[in-house]
Amino acid sequence: MDLKISAVKTYLNDVFRSIFRYGKMPRDAEGQSFAVFNNLFLHIHPVKVTRHSLKPTYTFGLGLISAVLFLVLIFTGVWLMFYYIPTVDEAYNRMLDLRSSTNFGFVLRNVHKWAAEAMVVFVILHMARVFFTGAYKPPREFNWVVGVFLLLLTFGLSFTGYLLPWDQLAFWAITVGTSIAGYVPVMGEDIRSFLLGGDIVGQEALIRFYVLHVVILPGLMLVLLGVHFWRIRKDGGLAHPSENEDASAGGGE
Amino acid sequence: MREVKMENTHPRDPKKTYGLMELVKGTKPTVGLKPDKMVFTWPHVLIREMIIFVSVSALLLVAAFFIDAPLEAIANANLPPNPAKAPWYFLGLQELVSYSALVGGVVIPGLIVTVLILVPYLDRKKVGIGIWFAKERALANSLFMLFLVVMLILIIVGTFFRGPNWDFVVPWEAVKGH
Structure with missing residues (x-):
């Protein structure tokens, strides 16, 4: 036995x-x-990794928090896709259903919404941290550039998601937001109608924003995030005071 | 680290001008290194990542239970609110657009993105790396702080101090008027 x-x-x-x-x-x-x-x-x-990079007061975990928020957004976003229908007739009803007839539907939508707002804030804070600690200096120049595009993607994801509930807030915010694109000289109106698929925010705009929001922009984000993380490692970890020209003067561990 | 008796394993040869100096028990090659400033990712980084993952998720869940995401009436192209506002992070731009559509909506955002991309290629001197608000970087840091503060003020003005027809309003007055 x-x-x-x-x-x-x-x-x-x-x-x-x-x-x-x-x-x-x-x-x-x-x-x-x-x-x-x-x-x-x-x-x-x-x-x-260096002990320096683990000091909470060096990074405040801002980049990591942004990445965690993005994971939460993918998880809740895919879950929301089971309920959502990107049509002018159905989208708003689905929001009402999430509130009333779906189990914990309101929590699902609220987590997605607040994680999205928080992500915009934390990505900006992360960028400020990298700037104020001089962490974009060689050899990390290109990773800063990747970061700028990640910030733009974050705005793009937030903005395209803003339209999907199809309420007054969504409709008019996107109407105002896309009208700014119309101010580009010469081709402004073309850019605007390319974004909206028409002259006003309607069914074509909704489906375009939906596809951008659930496939194209998250896909780009995942690829660029992969590059961003990979480059941290390849550029020698987080920026460290010993990299300064007068490294003997630089403190830290 | 524990010393092994060298005499037994590596007896000294009197004819040689060099000899084995020391045998040290250890798990990694540390030749020529200063006292170790590195720690292993497993577990030091991973445990911190787990803590942040769990706390961010928990905070979001709590927030989601108590604060509802806004949902207004169904979209209606015939009922424009006054003023119609972009999402909060674009309200700085919308504020600029109210002064000049071309400058505020196209030129300034274009310049901001271009300069942001160029930052690491314009400022390449290897000073102040890995240090918050290093003295050597006072100018660069001040400029960036000024940029952040201006954007923040524009967003606050656009969010709270703009009423119908994008006229200036004082938020507490607007509340009284209701």
Whole structure:
């Protein structure tokens, strides 16, 4: 009997090891290194980081919080897609349904809304942090540029999502917002009607904003986020005072 | 770290001018390194990531239970509100547009994005890296702070101080008028 139990244990352990090759909780340096770089999801991290980069008052976790908000937005956004219909006749009704007849529908929509507003705020704060700590200096120039495009994508995602509830707030905010595009000299009106698929915000605009919001912009965001994270690692981790020309004067750990 | 008796494993050869200096027990090569300033991602970074993930999610859930996302009446192209306002982060632009559509809506935002992209190629001197508000970067930091403050003021004005026909209103007066 004992023999059988231990055989089963060995077998289960083999199964576990086939997935996680370096055990449950690696405690030595070798295991902790392998745990990171042999895992597809973890290997976007470097194996080691400076203590300086972990100080809460250095980054305030602003970039990470932005990324977490984006994950929450994907999760709640896909969930909302099960309820939402991007037509002028149905969209608003679906908002009312989320409030009244869908279990915890209001929580779902509220989480999506507040995560979206928070993401705009935290992405801007993250950019300010990077600026005020001089973290865009060589060799991190290009990652700052990627970051600027991530900020623009964040605005784009927020703006396209703004129209989808199809209430008065949505309709007129998008009417005003897209009218700004019309002020571009010569081709302004063309840009505007390309965005809206017509002269006014209507069914064509709704479906365009919907596709941009749920496929095109999140897709671009995921690719650029991948580049952004990858570059942090390739550029030597977070900016560190020892990189300064007069590094001996620079403090920090 | 524990010293191993060298004499036993690597006896000294009197003919040689060099010799093994020390054997140290350790798990990583630390030759020529200053005291270790690095820590392992597993678990030091991952545990912090988990904490932030859980707390952000929890805060969002709490907020979502108590604060409802706005939902007005169904969209109606014949019932324009006065004033119609863009989302809050574009209200700074809308405020600028109220002075000049071309300058506020096209030239200034275009310039902002262009300059932001060029920042790391204009300011390349390797000073003040990894330090908050470093003295050497006072000018750059002041300019960026000024930019943020101006944008914030424009957004606040656009959000709270603009009423019908984009006329200037004082928010507490507007509330009284209701």
